[in-house]
Amino acid sequence: MPMLAKFREYFQNVPVDTDELKQEVYKLRYQVYCLETGFEDPNDFPDRLERDAYDERSEHYLIRHKSSNEFAATTRLILPDLNSPHGIFPIEEHCKIEKRDLIDEIDPAQIGEVSRFCVSKNFKRRKGEPGTLAGIPTFTPTPSFSEDERRSFPLITLGLITCLMKISLKHGIFYWYAVMEPALIRFLSQLGINFTAIGPAVDYHGLRRPCFIKVDDLLASVKEKNIPLWEMLTNRGNFWNDEPD
DSSP: OOHHHHHHHHEEEEEOOSHHHHHHHHHHHIIIIIIISOOSOGGGOTTSOOOOTTGGGEEEEEEEETTTTEEEEEEEEEOOOTTSTTOOOHHHHHSOOOOGGGTTTSOGGGEEEEEEEEEOGGGOOOTTOTTOSSOOSOOOOOTTSOHHHHHHTTHHHHHHHHHHHHHHHHHTOOEEEEEEOHHHHHHHHHTTOOOEEOSOOEESSSEEEEEEEEHHHHHHHHHHHOHHHHHHHHTTTTSOOSSOO
């Protein structure tokens, strides 16, 4: 079965466009960041909703597991601060950016940061990597899911990237910052998604690397290497512009 059809059989991308859905985002992030990984202190969020100052300038998505109606994953794209074009992103707070030549000539209004990219532990079981944020194979069995569903779980990570594509198209974002764990960088590179490291690794909730990518380059590389993935990311080529105006 094609990758896009397999994803749609079990999962649904949900744009977060209501206050109720935002609460679901914050609840899932509390579950992952505070309870499952310990990356954040649960005492800082007595209402059990993990939020930060960047949420108000972000667009969020959820991925819903159809048969259980459970939210499996979430991500956000932090958008440029149009009231302050030189407003910083989290990557600039926590990392040293060395390759400024890749960035300084780009219109700041076209850059966003991939952030809070996470999958519930119910939908990821990476061997030897407890506490990771993204749903990367390999998985151990989960009794409540069929074998075919378990094989589809790696698609959740790719589904989150599809959500980021939708946000980027909507807001005219053509470049992404991301601070990623090495396992996710390796996993994505195998698919043709080649982020460029723009600074040294830092200890930020574990080892993380500041990275950068042009979305058009991402899609061109994926199209050359993995047509089913390109079809998933672009809805079979039905959306995404080749170049910014």
